[in-house]
Amino acid sequence: MGTVDVVKVPGAISPFRARATVVSRRMQDIGLQVFHNKTAMAGLIILLFFTFLAVAAPLIAPYSPLTAVPDVGPLTLPGGVHPFGTNQFGYDIYSQVIWGTQISLLVGVLAAGVASVIGTAVGLISGFVGGWIDEVIMRFNDVVLSIPWLVLMIVVAARLNYLDLAGIILVIGLTGWSVTARVVRSQVLSLKERMFVERGRMIGSSNAHILLRHIFPNAFPLIFANTILTVAISILSESVLAFLNLSVKSNVSWGRIIAEAYQHDALTIGMAAWIIVPGLCIVFLVFGFYLFGYALDEILNPRLRRR
Amino acid sequence: MPGDPSLSIIPRDPKFRGLRDYMISFFGLDRPQWEQFVIYLQRLFTLDWGVSYQDHRPVADILFHDLGWTLLLVGTSTIITILIGIAVGAYSAVRRGKAFDFVSTGIGIFLYGMPIFWLGLVLQSAFRKNSVFQTWIPGWPALPTSGYYDDRLIPWNWDIVHLADAGLHLLLPALTLSLGTLAGISLVMRNSLIDVMTEDFVTTARAKGLSPRQVLRRHILPNGLPPMVSLIALDIAFILGGAYQVEVIFRYQGIGFRTIEAIGSLDYPLLQFIIVIGGVAVVLANLLSDFLLLWLDPRIKIS
Amino acid sequence: MPTLLEVRDLTIEFRTKAGIVHAVEGASFNVERGEAMGLAGESGCGKTTTALALMRLLPYNGRIVRGSISFEGRDLVPVPEDSMRAIRWKEMSIVFQGAMNSLNPVQRVGRQIAEPIMLHEEAEPEASFKRAGDLLELVGISRNRLNDYPHEFSGGMRQRVMIAMALACNPKLVIADEPVTALDVMIQAQILDLLERLRRELHLAMILISHDLSVLADTCEQVTIMYAGKTMESGKTMDLFTDPKHPYTQGLVGAFPDIRGPRNMPEAIPGDVPSLISPPSGCVFHPRCKFAFDRCTKAEPALTELSVGRRAACFLYPQVTEVPPRPIAITEV
Numbered sequence: 001m002g003t004v005d006v007v008k009v010p011g012a013i014s015p016f017r018a019r020a021t022v023v024s025r026r027m028q029d030i031g032l033q034v035f036h037n038k039t040a041m042a043g044l045i046i047l048l049f050f051t052f053l054a055v056a057a058p059l060i061a062p063y064s065p066l067t068a069v070p071d072v073g074p075l076t077l078p079g080g081v082h083p084f085g086t087n088q089f090g091y092d093i094y095s096q097v098i099w100g101t102q103i104s105l106l107v108g109v110l111a112a113g114v115a116s117v118i119g120t121a122v123g124l125i126s127g128f129v130g131g132w133i134d135e136v137i138m139r140f141n142d143v144v145l146s147i148p149w150l151v152l153m154i155v156v157a158a159r160l161n162y163l164d165l166a167g168i169i170l171v172i173g174l175t176g177w178s179v180t181a182r183v184v185r186s187q188v189l190s191l192k193e194r195m196f197v198e199r200g201r202m203i204g205s206s207n208a209h210i211l212l213r214h215i216f217p218n219a220f221p222l223i224f225a226n227t228i229l230t231v232a233i234s235i236l237s238e239s240v241l242a243f244l245n246l247s248v249k250s251n252v253s254w255g256r257i258i259a260e261a262y263q264h265d266a267l268t269i270g271m272a273a274w275i276i277v278p279g280l281c282i283v284f285l286v287f288g289f290y291l292f293g294y295a296l297d298e299i300l301n302p303r304l305r306r307r
Numbered sequence: 308m309p310g311d312p313s314l315s316i317i318p319r320d321p322k323f324r325g326l327r328d329y330m331i332s333f334f335g336l337d338r339p340q341w342e343q344f345v346i347y348l349q350r351l352f353t354l355d356w357g358v359s360y361q362d363h364r365p366v367a368d369i370l371f372h373d374l375g376w377t378l379l380l381v382g383t384s385t386i387i388t389i390l391i392g393i394a395v396g397a398y399s400a401v402r403r404g405k406a407f408d409f410v411s412t413g414i415g416i417f418l419y420g421m422p423i424f425w426l427g428l429v430l431q432s433a434f435r436k437n438s439v440f441q442t443w444i445p446g447w448p449a450l451p452t453s454g455y456y457d458d459r460l461i462p463w464n465w466d467i468v469h470l471a472d473a474g475l476h477l478l479l480p481a482l483t484l485s486l487g488t489l490a491g492i493s494l495v496m497r498n499s500l501i502d503v504m505t506e507d508f509v510t511t512a513r514a515k516g517l518s519p520r521q522v523l524r525r526h527i528l529p530n531g532l533p534p535m536v537s538l539i540a541l542d543i544a545f546i547l548g549g550a551y552q553v554e555v556i557f558r559y560q561g562i563g564f565r566t567i568e569a570i571g572s573l574d575y576p577l578l579q580f581i582i583v584i585g586g587v588a589v590v591l592a593n594l595l596s597d598f599l600l601l602w603l604d605p606r607i608k609i610s
Numbered sequence: 611m612p613t614l615l616e617v618r619d620l621t622i623e624f625r626t627k628a629g630i631v632h633a634v635e636g637a638s639f640n641v642e643r644g645e646a647m648g649l650a651g652e653s654g655c656g657k658t659t660t661a662l663a664l665m666r667l668l669p670y671n672g673r674i675v676r677g678s679i680s681f682e683g684r685d686l687v688p689v690p691e692d693s694m695r696a697i698r699w700k701e702m703s704i705v706f707q708g709a710m711n712s713l714n715p716v717q718r719v720g721r722q723i724a725e726p727i728m729l730h731e732e733a734e735p736e737a738s739f740k741r742a743g744d745l746l747e748l749v750g751i752s753r754n755r756l757n758d759y760p761h762e763f764s765g766g767m768r769q770r771v772m773i774a775m776a777l778a779c780n781p782k783l784v785i786a787d788e789p790v791t792a793l794d795v796m797i798q799a800q801i802l803d804l805l806e807r808l809r810r811e812l813h814l815a816m817i818l819i820s821h822d823l824s825v826l827a828d829t830c831e832q833v834t835i836m837y838a839g840k841t842m843e844s845g846k847t848m849d850l851f852t853d854p855k856h857p858y859t860q861g862l863v864g865a866f867p868d869i870r871g872p873r874n875m876p877e878a879i880p881g882d883v884p885s886l887i888s889p890p891s892g893c894v895f896h897p898r899c900k901f902a903f904d905r906c907t908k909a910e911p912a913l914t915e916l917s918v919g920r921r922a923a924c925f926l927y928p929q930v931t932e933v934p935p936r937p938i939a940i941t942e943v
Contacts, residue, residue: 276429287416508712511712515726
């Protein structure tokens with residue numbers, strides 16, 4: 001057996017390198033557009049702020065969120081070192097709100113990740129395989145989409161009985177994938193029609209190859225934008241579950257802070273901040289994800305971009 | 308579902324052993340599963356939905372009572388939402404890129420991200436008796452923040468006093484639910500109308516010499532509405548989710564309030580039919596929207 | 611009586627994110643009563659924009675920068691929007707490209723035809739619908755179909771409905787923007803015949819816009835050739851087709867196969883229509899012109915009268931100081 005001489009043609013690059021270049025140029029292009037898009041930047045700044053809060057919580061928060069502060073008792077009115085007061089167990093609410101960022105972000109991002117992975121897989125298969133499989137999957141998807149999500153979530157949450165962090169992420173993720181599946185499917189259908197897939201067929205690529213190497217990379221930016229929007233919805237879902245006492249019991253999250261405040265009539269006892277502040281945190285974090293997600297969707301979705 | 312339901316209606320005392328066995332055979336828990344399912348279907352369609360573990364009243368009675376109030380709440384707020392949502396959406400579509408569009412879209416996205424339960428809490432605190440606003444702003448109204456009518460008016464009567472009071476109690480919950488779902492509708496309405504506005508027949512309508520208002524009413528809206536109808540039908544699940552939260556906050560004892568209670572007390576007869584009712588509601592909403600579409604869009608034919 | 615339509619130096623701009631688009635620059639033409647004028651050129655050269663501007667229907671980001679559109683001696687450019695509405699469809703109407711989307715899909719065609727009659731003539735609904743039925747019969751459709759929806763018609767039939775609608779208020783001028791583009795050849799001929807017949811019977815003036823010269827050849831007395839928003843050449847249809855002066859017109863005429871002459875492959879004009887945001891210097895056509903010389907890249911040729919009623923904007927022909935092609939009727943102010 002002789003050795004195979006690899007002839008290096010100066011100036012020519014391998015198809016893999018070429019694709020990598022194209023993809024990275026496209027990413028750079030998107031990055032540039034994000035940078036010049038005011039909506040996207042506003043969203044990004046909000047997200048960076050909350051990410052900083054979450055990561056730096058141990059440094060910023062003056063107290064631990066789940067131990068009573070030594071200096072004052074429970075239900076202290078706001079003021080002094082406790083800007084939002086203390087809760088029914090004497091925990092510092094200001095510190096709780098800062099630590100709560102972690103859970104809200106973590107649950108939101110991971111649940112959206114779960115929903116996106118399921119939704120993408122379902123959408124890819126449904127759109128690519130087509131035929132009766134597509135029909136069955138989409139009908140099932142319609143059913144899931146039309147069940148009142150809160151009931152579904154409550155049933156799943158109640159069924160699992162004890163929810164830890166992984167549990168809550170799974171509950172939200174498992175009930176939140178149908179929109180993603182729909183978006184991905186329609187994207188796959190349009191990509192399938194495009195030339196390069198045909199060419200991929202002709203040179204004898206397997207279906208899996210076409211799906212993973214051609215369709216998925218092209219659908220990815222849109223999936224990403226959709227995931228960002230799903231994060232917003234997941235954060236809202238977590239807060240609702242927490243408010244209904246169905247979320248993580250051992251960690252502090254914004255929804256749970258509001259629930260405790262509500263149970264202790266925070267508004268009548270002059271502790272409005274106990275309810276208002278964590279609520280505003282949810283609103284702004286979700287707002288940030290929406291702004292960023294919508295702007296990204298606008299940049300990536302050429303149909304919208306034309307307007 | 309978890310838990311042994313028989314435990315929650317029978318005291319955990321050995322001397323009630325016989326009662327427990329009786330209950331098990333009464334509920335048919337000793338029969339094979341398929342037989343249980345047939346019995347379940349039988350009872351489902353004869354409205355023999357069993358008895359609530361919690362307050363020992365027939366499930367059908369409880370749920371139909373609750374359903375009335377939930378329908379009142381959801382119906383009122385959906386009508387408000389659709390009217391305002393379409394108006395705001397249409398106006399910002401017409402004034403695309405202008406200040407109104409920018410502000411309403413911004414507020415829309417902001418409201419869209421607001422947890423409905425929290426919005427309810429904020430409104431509740433703003434309009435309760437002795438609220439902060441009331442001490443500062445003279446004439447700031449106080450609205451009822453809980454229940455469907457004043458306890459002093461029990462029992463219910465179909466007279467003007469009761470109806471007026473029920474309307475007053477409906478105000479805040481309906482407002483909360485409307486604000487929570489408004490943004491979605493007006494944002495989609497806006498985009499759908501902007502889509503329609505780029506169509507050629509709109510230019511034709513303008514070329515005919517119609518005023519902008521006539522173009523909007525006769526040509527743009529009739530074409531923008533069909534997608535909205537199917538969207539609202541799809542959204543009914545979301546609206547129900549919002550109604551649950553609103554009912555809990557305002558102690559408005561409809562289906563949602565009952566659900567949370569039933570979960571807390573593992574009241575399975577109640578829970579299973581609550582889910583049935585949720586499903587039926589969604590199916591009915593979709594059926595209704597299909598008929599509406601048939602009427603609104605001549606291109607759709609019954610196949 | 612003043613000329614029906616006199617367009618002078620019409621210049622239209624669009625503001626877009628990418629910059630200002632100079633969609634039409636200095637378009638000038640006349641349309642006499644009962645006369646058909648053709649407007650030709652490749653797509654994207656400002657034909658449709660001109661048509662929309664005549665009815666003052668430019669999109670929100672477009673505006674008329676200068677020039678005048680005098681209709682029966684009255685300049686339409688400064689007319690306020692409210693008064694403009696009374697002119698639209700009553701005085702001049704428009705038939706759009708591809709009747710598919712030009713008709714409202716969720717409204718019965720009878721109502722769509724009757725709508726402008728009720729609006730402009732304040733007619734009773736009954737009389738308007740009777741009129742709509744007459745109009746349908748005029749374009750060769752049974753009046754039984756008044757209650758049908760647009761999707762129940764074929765493409766050619768929809769275009770007939772659109773033409774019936776355009777005639778609803780007895781306008782003096784009908785603008786037909788690519789009226790036959792989306793139709794197959796047989797139907798094209800039928801629609802063109804219909805337009806031609808109606809024009810003669812009703813003594814209509816017509817502006818026929820098409821990228822397809824063969825569509826204009828049989829229908830129009832006058833033709834104006836546009837390129838990149840500018841008028842390249844205008845004149846009598848026969849003269850222009852048999853003896854094109856401007857290199858662009860020569861290219862366009864050459865791009866159509868001649869069934870009578872020797873079998874030559876039609877010659878395409880190389881290159882693309884230039885960007886209207888930053889048009890080429892000098893003559894806009896010079897990058898694609900095979901006769902281009904030094905001067906073409908630097909200066910812009912003026913539209914010059916070569917013979918009576920024949921004008922071209924090209925340095926190949928002697929440039930004289932621009933004279934208006936026909937004496938402009940001087941109206942007392």
